[in-house]
Amino acid sequence: MNPIEVSHVAKSFATTQAVADVSFEVHRGEIFGLLGPNGAGKTTTIRLILDIFKPEKGTVSILDGPMTEAKKDRIGYMPEDRGLYQDIALDRCLIYLGTLKGLSKIEVLNRLEEYLERFDLADHRKKKVEELSKGMQQKAQIINTVLHHPELIIIDEPFTALDPINTQLVKDLMQELRNQGTTIIMSTHQMHQVEELCDRIVLIDEGRDVLYGNLEAIRRQYSGNAVLVRAAGELPSIAGTEIVRQHNGTFKLKLAEGTSPQEVLSGLIAQEVLLEKFEIAIPSVSEIFIRVVEEGDK
Amino acid sequence: MSKTVHVLRHELVTTLSRRSFLLVSFGIPLAAVLIFAVISILRSDTSSSVDVSMSMEESTELEVEGYVDQAGLIDIIPEQIPSDYLLPYSNEEQAQKALEAGEIGAYYIIPEDYIEEGEFIYIHPTYSPTSSDGQEWMMRRTLLVNLLDGDAKLADKVWNPMDLKVTNLAPKPQYDRYAEEDCSTPGPACESSTLVQYIPFIMAILFYIFITMGSSLLIRNVSGEKENMVMEILMQSIHPRQLLTGKLIGLGIASLLPTIAWLGASYAILRLGGGVLNLPAELTIPPSLLVWGIVFFILGYAVYASLMAGAGALLPNMKEISQATWVVMMPLMAGYIVALMASGEAPHAALPIALSLFPLTAPIVMIMRLTIGGVPLWQPFLAAGLMALTAVLIVRSVANMFRAQTLLSGQPFSARRFYRALLGRV
Structure with a gap:
């Protein structure tokens, strides 16, 4: 027990x-x-x-x-x-x-x-x-x-x-x-x-x-709505994403509803972007906390 | 060691290690005893400097005095006055010199027109509000005997025309003993201070203070622990009843010690300082009163400290202590007021008797009546029994209030909520 x-x-x-x-x-x-x-x-x-x-x-x-x-x-x-x-x-x-x-x-x-x-x-x-x-x-x-x-x-x-x-x-x-x-x-x-x-x-x-x-x-459950991307050159605009933060050359891209990380990756490859880093952003507890509480308030 | 004992020891040690508590509990009575002892010794020294052959007891009570008889009335010194204790001087100047030299403690001047005016002058170097008018009875008696041409028997009758004998079936009241004293033979006891009559009232005040102080320790202690959140820790360490029991006993012992100190100091002051206060030498606190005093203090403490602990359990913070104290202590105050009114007038009338048996007023009113004396023995026993029963019921009721849910609820205090909680309805 x-x-x-x-x-x-x-x-x-x-x-x-x-x-x-x-x-x-x-x-x-x-x-x-x-x-x-x-x-x-x-x-x-x-x-x-x-x-x-x-x-x-x-x-x-x-x-x-x-x-x-x-x-x-x-x-x-x-x-x-x-x-x-x-x-x-x-x-x-x-x-x-x-x-x-x-x-x-x-x-x-x-x-x-x-x-x-x-x-x-x-x-x-x-x-x-x-x-x-x-x-x-x-x-x-x-x-x-x-x-x-x-x-x-x-x-x-x-x-x-x-x-x-x-x-x-x-x-x-x-x-x-x-x-x-x-x-x-x-x-x-x-x-x-x-x-x-x-x-x-x-x-x-x-x-x-x-x-x-x-x-x-x-x-992990609350991840998937953002990705972290670092490219060798300039990062082109990708449909269904929005840059929310840049830190040491790494961009955090927030995904629009209906956009998956796979679609973003495909889009980047299609534009021949030389990727140095691509990962699904894991939200901090603080972010999850705010998101859950705000959703509750709505 | 049980947790109750840990609480008891902690409360006792913490309380006894507070300087303010030590000062009020032991410092003040000790200082009072020392002051009276020193005064008593100084007075004793002054008396012994007078060259007279008297017993120690007499020498501490009588001073050698002088007189200047300008009216030429005094031929005989009555036999009640020890020899060489009333010395003649031919004029005021000589008497004044003797006074300044310490040969006499005071002197009288009987003016030439004494027979017409009936006044004489008493020259005394000190004045004390608690003393009687010195020992002017010596001159009063001397004048009486001389005005009656030395007829001592007639003088006795004039001094005390009605030799009243009162037979009381109840034990003899203490201060009445002096009121009824045979004053046909004059002496210091007949001239004793009226302070004696206030002793029952003083005892009532002392007991009111003792019980209030002891009970206040509980309410401050409990509400303080609530305010600094220690209570929440304690609730996770010990059963509320163990906590209440430990506190009641620990703080009870802490309160009993100053009670004993103050009673002991009162006893010592009566013994040492009786002369200073001009109290009769025979006046003492009977041991039975000391025993009853401790019994009624313990029972009064058990009742009121439990009630105060219960009030503390309901208090959300220490700011409301005075309101809660007022609610709890009201009956004791009522007893105090009755004691104040009845101590001099009718201590054994129906109302004082009823209130001396009623458990919430008994610790004050019964002590007042016991100090006066004349209380049938069954009454303090009945009062103590009723108080013990009440104490048990209140402790049980308050123990139920001493639950974590009540202690940490944070609801405001009110008399209604307090009484409802006592009845187990909260």
Whole structure:
């Protein structure tokens, strides 16, 4: 059974339908992207998964069944906003939250030492959390999420406030955990991070899942309406295409409806263009995101 | 170690490590005790500088005083006044010199026209709003005996014409003991400060403060954790009931410690500073009152802190704390007002008795009545039993409110929603 199975869940607050109909599964040992525009229902979906809210419709299975108290110790959760005591020392805060995850104080101290060193927070352990920069607090939250070595991690916007070095640090950690078999659900707006890290995604818009599956398959699915062409000489105009971008001599040609990449290639060969590169353009996650959401709005 | 114990320990340590909490809880009562101890020692030193042979107890209560008898009335010093404690001076200048030299603490001038005007002058170097009029009873008694040609028995009758004996079937009220004291034999107790009568009221205020402070810790704690989103993390780590239990006990202990400190300080001040406040030496806080005080504090805390935790669970942010506190603490305030009105007038009338048994007002009104004394034993037991029952019901009800869905709902707070939630209808 998959670590998470969400089936047609719905949840509303007063007159607002936060989640209308969302279904997806998360496989063991993968990084799963939970995507969507602001207000799409991502956070509510996460809270439904974690049993913070009860769904009005549908079912959620987490770690092979409904949520229990014992399962809480096997899950690491990092909400998007602050989730640390601001007015106590960093190490005291993390020790307390770690012990609430079922670790002994000794275990927490041993693991904490390692993580504080890794995230360059060892010298700040005695500072109050509120005295730390936003980036440091973000790293502290990540430590709190992974300290008890959970088998399932749900992490909302992990890269907020992080500089490129620390972003890489967190990405390395996530990939390391995936390689160890940890399942990770990541909600983020940083699409390039999704491209780099996620194996599969679900895109939620207006409370419904509008795109779901393997990331590469989705990108291939949304490819075909553009090609990348680089020619030795000047690129002639090709019927049914429009140049949308040129970068380092490579042209991105957008295909009109009904025009296939094969027709474009045939047209180029027919005009005896000396081709150096011809490939079907794979859209970025960001492009797919915008296209799907805009289509949904229409 | 169970997660409840982790929460308990965390709340206790975090609260006790706050400087502001330590200052209010322990610093202020300790400072008060030290101030009264120092004043008491200084007064004791002043008294001992007077060369008299008296017991320690007497010497701390009476000062040597002088008098200038311009009317020529005083021939006899009554036997109630220890020898050499009322010294004659031939004129005011000599008396003033003796006062300045520290030989006497004060002196009286009986003017020539005393018989016609009935006035005499009392020269005392200090003035204290909490003290009585010094020990002028010594001169009052001396004049009385001398005006009656030394007839001490007649003087006793004039001093106290009605020797009233009251037999009360209930235990004797504490301050009444002084009110009914046999003042035919004058002494400091008869002249004690009216502050004694305010002690029940002061106890009511203290308990109101203790319970309000302790309960406020809960609402601030819960709403603070909601605001900084720690609550969302906690909900993924611990069962809400474990969290509530740990917080209630941890913060309860944290609140009990200052309660004990303040009660202990009050006790020490009465012992050390009784002389400073001109309280009767016999006045003490009976151990039974201390025990009942702790019992009613714990039960009052359990009731109000649970209610406050429930209000905190419903609060979307800390800005609405004052509104929620007002809704929750209203009954306690009502008890406080009743205690204020009843402490001096009719502490054992029907309304104070009813409110001292009603669980939401009992911690204040019962403590006030117990401090006054004369409360039949079944009443505090009944009140404590009813409060314990109420506490259990409220804790169970609030535990149901302590669910993730309620804690993280973000809906605005209202009294209606609070009471509906208490009844399990939200």
